[in-house]
Amino acid sequence: MIFNVIVIGAGHSGIEAIFSSSKICNNVKIITSNIENLGLLSCNPSIGGIGKSHLIKEIEILGGIINDVSDYAKIHSKILNYKKGESVHSLRYQVDRILYKNFILKIFFLKKNIIIEQNDIVKIIRYKKYLIIYNKFKNFNLVKNLIICTGTFINSKIFIGKKIFLGGRYNEKNFSLTNYFNIINIFTSKLKTGTPPRIDINYIYHNNIEIQYSDYINNFSKSFNFNKNIKCFILYTNNKLNNYIKKNIKKSSLFLGKINSLGPRYCPSIEDKIYKFPKNNKHQIFLEPEGYYSREIYLNGLSTSLSYKIQKSIIKKIFNIKKSFIIRFGYNIQYDFVDPRCLNNSLNIKFINNIFLSGQINGTTGYEEAAAQGIISGINAARKSINLKMWKPKKWNSYIGILINDLIKKGVQEPYRIFTSKAKNKLFLRMDNVFFRLLNVSYYLGILSKMKFIYYNNIIFNIYKNIINIKKNKSFEFFYIFKVIIIITKYYGYIKKYVF
Ligand SMILES: Cc1cc2nc3c(=O)[nH]c(=O)nc-3n(C[C@H](O)[C@H](O)[C@H](O)COP(=O)(O)OP(=O)(O)OC[C@H]3O[C@@H](n4cnc5c(N)ncnc54)[C@H](O)[C@@H]3O)c2cc1C
Secondary structure, three states, X not given: OEEEEEEEOOOHHHHHHHHHHHHHOOOEEEEEOOHHHOOOOOOOOEEEOOOHHHHHHHHHHOOOOHHHHHHHHEEEEEEEOOOOOHHHOEEEEEEOHHHHHHHHHHHHHHOOOEXXXXXXXXXXXXXXXXXXXXXXXXXXXXXXXXXXOOHHHEOOEEEEOOEEEEOOEOOEOOEOOHHHHHHOOOOEEEEEEEEOOEEEHHHOOOOOOEEEOOOOOOOOOOOOOOOOOOOEEEEEOOHHHHHHHHHHHHHOOOOOOOOOOEOOOOOOOHHHHHHHOOOOOOOEEEEEEOOOOOOEEEEEOOOOOOOHHHHHHHHHOOXXXXXXXXXXXXXXXXXXXXXXXXXXXXXXXXXXXXXXXXXXXXXXXXXXXXXHHHHHHHHHHHHHHOOOOOOOOOOOOOHHHHHHHHHHHHOOOOOEOOOHHHOOOOOOOOOOOHHHHHHHHHHHHOOOOHHHHHHHHHHHHHXXXXXXXXXXXXXXXXXXXXXXXXXXXHHHHHHHHHHO
């Protein structure tokens, strides 16, 4: 059997890729090393934020699932930049890690035309216009278009103090597909990222702790509206702790010179912050619960590659958490990524156009960035396999377009993260006008169901109606002009599909 599309890796990118391609063609398959970890949030169980929530809204209109899954699993939500203009308003969720993962698995098993396989891909070979993908049992699959979404798993190493071991994430194996990329003359390099320790919630001392309540706000999509509210807390480092870290800074993998790559600029490790800002007496630490029934608390701001022993001592030096225990230790990870300048706007490799790359393998960081690329590679791989023209998202109509353009034109020197400041015309690229920007494209591409298309069109209709109501008394004929525009917008997809 020759598959139309095969996706390697069921992380945030792979999931969106397989879902979008399964809407366009059949014979699609996803191969991942561990089904239990499908859609696992590698680090912070938080979705959205500045720029990232814009991506999620765009993914929603393109028929993606990250919006629904995070609405379902949400336990705490915040609206960011509320006092600023609409174009930079953003939503940020704290989600339940287990609910999130389970919901994705549930959607997967309901989708009948997706074939799922748990396996490790070890080799890729080109055969005529097809690709042969070998798994570790030396069995192979033949495919027309391949999407590689292997995230942080290529040649990755984990660092905790002096200890270094191989792994794609803690307790997961890594893969060495870099050899294949080198054979086909694609440049690879190294980046790093890190995660903080998680402590036991039961031993936290709540006196004088700053509480962060959830905002009662809308969801990304309207599917679930539970308005859940689990409290988060804020703490600060103190002089005693800062001095302790300063004293032991040389014991961190970063300062031992074991890591020789750059990490995300906006989430530096605690030792990095103390080194770079020695005059800062206190650094913020957000205590974020990992779920409803979880005892784990994520210490946002305390990411570190210091040894086990030092991590334990750090916890003992912060008053409110000094009696708590570390459930998971923090670590740093260094991995290979592919220079994204070898890609087209449609995310396929320029000179081997049936291999698509998306997600952290392209040098980005973040679940949303990975999901956004996944949806584009999924659409294009599927369209290419049934001989349709590929879609190239534009900079002027979406943040997804900005993300892809930045990657393929500028490349990456450090893990790429989207921000609203990256948009030149950010007044136009808002979360609330995403229907106007992408609805018809999405319907035309065949990734939005008729029901959703009608649902979103009704929203557009109501927006127009409200405008009309304001102006109603002035000029009644405006209503009819707008109605004609709505009808054209509504049937634009049909017209383009069947007339042109
Ligand atoms: C320690 C750490 C901390 C992070 N911190 C943050 C953070 O705070 N905030 C944030 O937004 N992002 C963070 N990230 C990044 C975030 O996890 C990624 O950007 C995102 O998960 C990337 O999604 P992806 O789909 O590209 O890959 P991943 O989610 O990494 O998924 C890759 C999948 O591919 C599978 N796979 C890989 N190779 C093979 C193979 N050869 N055969 C079969 N299956 C394979 C793996 O099993 C895995 O399921 C962190 C990542 C790590 C590892």
